[in-house]
Amino acid sequence: MLRLHPYVYHRPKSLKEAVDLLREHAGDVLPIAGGTDLVPNMKHGLFTPGHLVALKGIDELHGIEERDGELLIGAAATLTEVASNYLVREHFPALAEAAAGIAHPMIRNQGTIGGNICLDTRCTYYNQTYFWRKALGFCLKKDGDVCHVVKGGTKCVAAHSADTPPMLIALGATVDIASAEGARSVPLADFFVGDGIWNRRLEPHELVTAVRIRLPEKPIRTLYTKVRERKSVDFPILSIALAATVRDPDVLESIDLVISALGAKPRAIGGLDKIAAGKRLTAEVIEAIAEQAHRQCHPLDNIIVEIEWRRAMVPVYVRRALQDLLENGRGKAAPGDGRGSD
Ligand SMILES: Cc1cc2nc3c(=O)[nH]c(=O)nc-3n(C[C@H](O)[C@H](O)[C@H](O)COP(=O)(O)OP(=O)(O)OC[C@H]3O[C@@H](n4cnc5c(N)ncnc54)[C@H](O)[C@@H]3O)c2cc1C
Ligand code: SF4
Numbered sequence: 001m002l003r004l005h006p007y008v009y010h011r012p013k014s015l016k017e018a019v020d021l022l023r024e025h026a027g028d029v030l031p032i033a034g035g036t037d038l039v040p041n042m043k044h045g046l047f048t049p050g051h052l053v054a055l056k057g058i059d060e061l062h063g064i065e066e067r068d069g070e071l072l073i074g075a076a077a078t079l080t081e082v083a084s085n086y087l088v089r090e091h092f093p094a095l096a097e098a099a100a101g102i103a104h105p106m107i108r109n110q111g112t113i114g115g116n117i118c119l120d121t122r123c124t125y126y127n128q129t130y131f132w133r134k135a136l137g138f139c140l141k142k143d144g145d146v147c148h149v150v151k152g153g154t155k156c157v158a159a160h161s162a163d164t165p166p167m168l169i170a171l172g173a174t175v176d177i178a179s180a181e182g183a184r185s186v187p188l189a190d191f192f193v194g195d196g197i198w199n200r201r202l203e204p205h206e207l208v209t210a211v212r213i214r215l216p217e218k219p220i221r222t223l224y225t226k227v228r229e230r231k232s233v234d235f236p237i238l239s240i241a242l243a244a245t246v247r248d249p250d251v252l253e254s255i256d257l258v259i260s261a262l263g264a265k266p267r268a269i270g271g272l273d274k275i276a277a278g279k280r281l282t283a284e285v286i287e288a289i290a291e292q293a294h295r296q297c298h299p300l301d302n303i304i305v306e307i308e309w310r311r312a313m314v315p316v317y318v319r320r321a322l323q324d325l326l327e328n329g330r331g332k333a334a335p336g337d338g339r340g341s342d
Pocket of ligand 2: 142302
């Protein structure tokens with residue numbers, strides 16, 4: 001049986017109380033939201049904080065609403081709430097689909113969007129019991145000084161494996177952050193860094209309080225698709241998020257494509273405006289976008305799936321996603337539409 005280490009569980013009622021606790025116990029504390037990732041990780045001895053600060057009892061972190069031309073989602077909103085909320089489904093159907101594709105209903109009822117944004121990176125050699133990791137020899141990310149993925153490597157390349165951040169980045173979302181020192185906001189596109197040990201620009205004493213997305217002035221089409229081994233319950237081994245402003249008849253004004261589950265941070269594919277802006281989504285343009293994505297994506301051996309296959313799948317799934325937008329009009333974010341990808 002995997003046992004948890006002893007810790008003190010704090011249940012603050014306000015954000016101020018929570019950030020004060022994080023400051024008071026700095027170095028020996030972690031926030032816990034749904035606990036769907038943190039608790040298994042603690043059982044594996046990957047985190048052993050002496051204090052946990054529970055976020056679910058803090059009213060300020062709950063709720064999904066339209067405010068000042070933006071959709072605001074509280075960090076403690078559950079994945080089920082995000083997946084079923086009518087505002088999310090109306091404005092950003094693919095975000096609802098990204099949340100709906102996470103794990104299974106029990107985990108989505110418990111897990112939060114804040115926890116998803118702050119999800120720890122994953123690796124074959126890391127998400128294992130203490131016994132397993134010790135038998136192999138620990139690694140850079142926890143307890144050791146070598147990387148088993150990149151031999152001789154000095155940097156952890158564990159995979160960013162959360163489903164909502166790629167879609168949120170494609171939608172230009174911003175995260176609100178609070179600490180005992182004050183509040184700040186960061187575009188989600190700048191939030192992640194390519195270091196698998198701690199892949200976010202978030203100090204351990206800071207909390208994500210909300211994520212905001214500007215409501216589109218022009219109709220956009222959004223689409224999220226994930227490749228996984230089991231369709232029922234699984235982390236992505238490749239994920240593709242697409243947000244496009246399309247002018248009839250199918251002329252692209254702008255396109256944002258974010259690909260993840262390969263390295264430590266989601267990758268926004270660059271140079272797409274040059275390839276596609278102002279053009280119709282013809283087979284040639286689709287092929288050029290797929291090739292651009294292929295050139296920029298280089299998976300590593302951090303998941304037990306062949307890297308050559310994962311890389312080969314990048315243009316395949318990008319092509320399919322774009323065809324989906326073109327042929328079926330899927331992912332259109334027109335009011336009341338509520339469709340995304342599957
Ligand atoms: C069987 C299984 C399958 C899963 N499948 C998927 C999947 O397909 N896709 C996917 O994306 N995830 C998956 N998960 C992981 C997890 O369930 C989700 O990512 C979930 O959204 C995590 O949210 P949480 O509230 O439970 O986070 P927690 O476990 O509470 O926290 C996760 C991390 O975030 C930190 N944290 C939490 N909230 C905040 C905050 N507001 N500010 C700062 N730090 C914070 C915690 O300290 C911790 O480090 C799966 C988990 C399991 C057990
Ligand atoms: S990528 Fe390397 S350092 Fe990071 S978790 Fe995997 S084996 Fe450890």
